[in-house]
Amino acid sequence: MATNTETILVHEGQQFNQTSAVTTPIYQTSTYIADPDPTEYIKAATEPKHPYFYHRHGNPTNSQVASILAKLEKTEDALVFATGMAAISTAILAIVKSGDHIVAQHAHYSGTAIFFKEFLTDYGITVTAVDQTDVSAFEKAIQTNTKLIYIETPSNPNLNISDLKALGELAKKHGIQSMVDNTFASPINQTPTDFGIDVVVHSATKYLGGHSDLTAGIVCGRQNYIASVWKRSVALGASLAPLDSWLLLRGLKTLSLRVKQININALKLAEFLDQHPKIKKVSYPGLPNHPQHELAAQQMNGFSGMLCIDVNGKDEEEAFLNAQKLINGLHIFINAASLGGVESLIVHPASMWGGHHTKKQKEASGITLGMLRISVGIEHADDLIADLKQALDQLN
Numbered sequence: 126m127a128t129n130t131e132t133i134l135v136h137e138g139q140q141f142n143q144t145s146a147v148t149t150p151i152y153q154t155s156t157y158i159a160d161p162d163p164t165e166y167i168k169a170a171t172e173p174k175h176p177y178f179y180h181r182h183g184n185p186t187n188s189q190v191a192s193i194l195a196k197l198e199k200t201e202d203a204l205v206f207a208t209g210m211a212a213i214s215t216a217i218l219a220i221v222k223s224g225d226h227i228v229a230q231h232a233h234y235s236g237t238a239i240f241f242k243e244f245l246t247d248y249g250i251t252v253t254a255v256d257q258t259d260v261s262a263f264e265k266a267i268q269t270n271t272k273l274i275y276i277e278t279p280s281n282p283n284l285n286i287s288d289l290k291a292l293g294e295l296a297k298k299h300g301i302q303s304m305v306d307n308t309f310a311s312p313i314n315q316t317p318t319d320f321g322i323d324v325v326v327h328s329a330t331k332y333l334g335g336h337s338d339l340t341a342g343i344v345c346g347r348q349n350y351i352a353s354v355w356k357r358s359v360a361l362g363a364s365l366a367p368l369d370s371w372l373l374l375r376g377l378k379t380l381s382l383r384v385k386q387i388n389i390n391a392l393k394l395a396e397f398l399d400q401h402p403k404i405k406k407v408s409y410p411g412l413p414n415h416p417q418h419e420l421a422a423q424q425m426n427g428f429s430g431m432l433c434i435d436v437n438g439k440d441e442e443e444a445f446l447n448a449q450k451l452i453n454g455l456h457i458f459i460n461a462a463s464l465g466g467v468e469s470l471i472v473h474p475a476s477m478w479g480g481h482h483t484k485k486q487k488e489a490s491g492i493t494l495g496m497l498r499i500s501v502g503i504e505h506a507d508d509l510i511a512d513l514k515q516a517l518d519q520l521n
Contacts, residue, residue, distance in 0.1 A: 130197065130313065131381045138192030141176060141185045149189055151371040155180045173355040174204065181359055186370040193377055194333070194343050197312035198325045202351040204344050204358065205370065209328025210236045211363030212342025213306065214244070216326050219354040220273050220302050223249035227273045228266045230257035230287065232280040232491060234306065234328070235477065258417060260291045267299055276322075277306040279421075282433055282474040282498040283491035284309075284408040286417040289424050293321025308332070308465070313384040314427040324350065331465030332430075334376040335383050339369040383467065383503055387430035390509065391501040395432050397510050403517050405444070405495065406435040430501035431464060433474075435493055436520070444495025447520050448473055451497065454516035457508060464500035469509055471499050 127133050142149045157177040159166050169178040176185040187205045195203035206212040213236070221227060229241060231254045241252040255262035257280060274296045278287035289305065296303035304324040305317040311332040317325050327333055329341035342363075344354050358364070365373075388411075395409035410421035411428030421428060436451055438444030452460050458471040474492045501509070 133196050134193060134377050134380055137196050138189035141189040141192065143185070149186055149371065149374055151367050152185050153367045173352040180367070181362060181364045184365070184367060184370060186367060186374055187365055190365075190370055190374050190377065191343070193374075194312070194327070194329075195345055197316075198307070198345040199316055199318045200325065200345040201348040202346065204351050204354055205329070205365045205373070206342035206344070206358065207363045207365050207369070208340045209234075209308065209326075209330055209342040210240070211358075211361070212328070212344050213237055213326050214240055215354055215357050215361060215363065216304060216324060216344040216346075217245075217273065217275070219350065219357055220304075220324075221245075221250050224270060225250050225272045226268050226270045227252045227275055228263050228271055229254050229275040230277065230280065230285075231255070232257065232283050232285060233277050234281045234308070237277070237306070257285050257287045260288055260295065263292060264295055267295075267301070271299070271301055273301060274303045275306075276304070277309070278315075279309045279410055279429060279431065281309060281431075282496070284410055284415070284431060284433055285491070286410055286421045286424075288420060289315075289317050289320035289322055293317075293323075296323070297321060309429050309431050310425060311380065311384050311429070311465075313381050314388070314429055315425045318345075320424060323347070329373055330463065332384060333380060333465075334373050335380065335466060336372070336376055337463060337466035337468065339372045339376075341365050341369055341373050384430070385427065386503050387501055388427035390503070390506045391430040391432055392428065393506040394499070394501055394509055394513070398432075398434055398513065401517060403437050403447075403520050404434050405437045408433040432499050432501070434497050434499065436495040436497065438495055441494045444493070445475070448495050448497050450520060451516050454519045455512055456515075457504060457512040458499070464498075466500070467503045469500065469502040469504060471497055474498050 156179050169175045174183040176183045176188045190205050191203040253266040255266050276287045303322045305322045307325050308328045308331050324346040327343045329343050392411045395412050398404045399407040409432040436447045438447050458469045461470050474496050475494050
């Protein structure tokens with residue numbers, strides 16, 4: 126039995142490939158021929174994630190992907206979804222109901238922020254946002270009806286770190302569930318369950334897929350919890366399509382190789398930018414000057430390919446103009462949303478979050494007009510640094 130990550134990524138879940146094909150086939154079918162035994166047919170229709178009944182219930186490739194991610198995240202089971210937000214929303218709805226309360230943090234992926242701010246409140250579920258770097262703030266926010274502590278670490282876009290061990294212990298102390306969005310770190314860099322976290326979610330669109338050619342999500346947790354999530358997923362219908370599932374399985378095979386190279390590249394870029402006179406601030410957990418560098422080093426194996434920079438300017442307006450000029454002056458970095466692919470991307474968070482966050486919310490999340498979020502790819506670090514240097518040279 127494989128115990129090392131690289132081998133798990135290539136070989137885990139082979140029991141779901143019941144063919145002679147070395148590469149798992151694409152099961153491009155919506156339904157499967159029923160077993161003539163009524164008992165077996167009933168089992169297929171009702172068993173969570175049965176891979177040979179109907180696609181909304183399960184798919185052999187989906188089962189193989191889930192098996193790999195459950196092994197990586199050290200959970201009993203996992204379930205795949207059509208998007209990261211489908212995974213996050215269904216995972217949360219399997220825990221809370223009307224009248225319940227969630228403690229979360231100020232800085233979240235914009236889709237999650239919208240779900241908390243606009244969707245859940247319509248169904249009588251309240252959310253309190255706190256400073257994710259302050260464990261005591263989470264405890265103070267807990268109410269008698271609190272059912273979930275929800276964390277995203279490192280956070281999007283400001284790269285703050287939450288103390289996984291302390292928050293896992295806090296949740297258990299109060300008898301509530303803890304959930305971590307592990308997208309920015311990936312299972313290569315961080316395993317939240319090692320620190321007592323109950324549920325792990327991912328936008329598999331990012332590092333897990335790794336090639337910017339699919340959308341998918343994953344929820345990892347205890348078997349009985351995943352069965353509950355599956356029941357809701359059947360009703361909500363956010364099934365991962367067969368082709369996307371196959372692409373995700375293909376992407377996972379190189380996850381460790383990609384992430385480790387991205388970690389190396391990102392640290393080199395962060396160190397270069399940290400010394401550049403036209404950059405006001407670099408936020409990267411791998412830098413010793415990151416306020417939570419020691420905590421990140423304790424709970425992460427690598428510091429990910431995500432970093433944020435604040436471009437210099439005499440005021441916010443000039444910082445904004447310089448940030449836009451920097452983006453437009455780049456040749457290798459692509460100005461596009463998303464992250465975690467083999468190519469390097471750069472975006473302006475204040476613009477991307479602009480329609481979803483008030484000025485106060487952006488300030489609480491640490492989003493400034495001069496901020497740029499960079500997703501570092503697998504290109505040669507020297508080329509990426511040279512591209513940034515020539516674009517920075519164009520600024521006043």
